[in-house]
Amino acid sequence: MFDDFFIRALFAGIGVAFVTGPLGCFVVWRRLSYFGDTLAHSALLGVTMAYSFEFNIAFSVFIISAVIALILIQLQKKTNLPGDALLGLLAHSSLAIGLVVIGFLSFIRFDIMGLLFGDILAVTVDDILIIWIGGAIILVVLKLIWKSLFASTVNYELAEAEGLNPDRAKAIFTILMAAVIAISIKMVGLLLITGMLIIPAAMARNISTSPQQMVFYSVIGGLLSVVLGLFTSLEFNSSSGPSIIAAALFLFILSLLKIKQSTGLKN
């Protein structure tokens, strides 16, 4: 029943879910969903770079996203524009430049739909290796900065006063965001990566009382979404990204029932 490509997609998706779960919690806590979107949009530029110079896609996306993140930080320091305007500026201009560059690369046939929404057929063994090795590195680094990142999420000044160096943690976290987008772009596509980060974490928020619990449920939610989504994708021949995100949304709706119950008990 399982074709080879499906097993590959499953392995890749599971690897992605392990990483997006914990990072997604921080995206929700720190209100970074538009930041995630901006990095994801800039990923298209990264993909075109990969094709132009024959780089590895994940590596190229990682570099471009990290550069965009750095530009954002500089713009925030040097201009008086609000954060969301800067994010919109970078997201759409990098998307536009990416599309313009694609136009120039007419000798390569791009699967635009695959780039935007993910393509399980395109997942190779190399991709799985990149996802699992890259993912493991991301999780180890996140574990190392967890304390100071979480403390500064709760209260920046408290973390700074008690010697946790929140600025360094924030900078490292930004790089981790670029990295997670780089490894998940093939699975979910660049328009839906932020959904993979946010929706399982949002679902987890509804049923959690502690940060560790939220991370745990977020990972579980991501894993279930991947498995459910990929089976749907196989069954109905739908794109993998939208199927996974739709599955995540389904779990989120289920988690709303739990909220209703708990508020019902309170009253």
Next chain:
Amino acid sequence: MSSNNNILVKLKNAGYQLNNRFLVEGVSLEVQKGRIVTLIGPNGSGKSTTAKIALGIYKKIDGEVEKYTDKVGYVPQKISIDWTLPIRVNDFMLLTDDISEDQINEALSLTGVIHLKNKSLGNLSGGEFQRVLLARAISKKPELLVLDEPVQGVDFTGEIALYQLIKKIAQELNCGILLISHDLHTVMSATDHVVCLNGHVCCSGSPSDVAHNHEYKALFGEQASKTLTIYEHKHDHVHTNEGDIKKN
């Protein structure tokens, strides 16, 4: 009275400016082990700013700060917990340091909120949260405690008890405390040194010196000086609306 290795943090003519305007300037003070230094002053006088300079939160400062310890406990003046964070009191106690279960229980018992240990932070009242903040700061047994209005929102009897606790902690842990308060009734008995701020250091001294000061007695009477009420003093200058200082 001061040997150098007792000093935990020392400000030399320190100041901080934002948009070319000084929030506070020319502050010199030191906090030593086992001693409580209290900052008082009206709103906007630079109390919290001075604390943040001492803590190293503000980095681009005028003057100098010398900090001789990394074991710091901080109770900020304002802290709001985001509802997006599912966090219980117990998780909050472990925020900056991995302390043991016993240490958590001990600190929460001392501030009288052990029964809230598994409650969500978002569901606490203002006074309860303040007690949790204080418990967190003392639980890691710091060498330097910086308490910015630590009893705001706590009921009156609780306030006195917490100040007694703060004094006891200073003695037991032999830690130095930089305390900020605008409510002097209760602070006076628990402090060794008072610094009055109003954009700069207006005056400083021991509380009893002030309380037994003739002008002080004339102003408030014998009874007031015995119960150590408001730290009142004469200024040799006034502050104009433009923020300038004018000598009388």
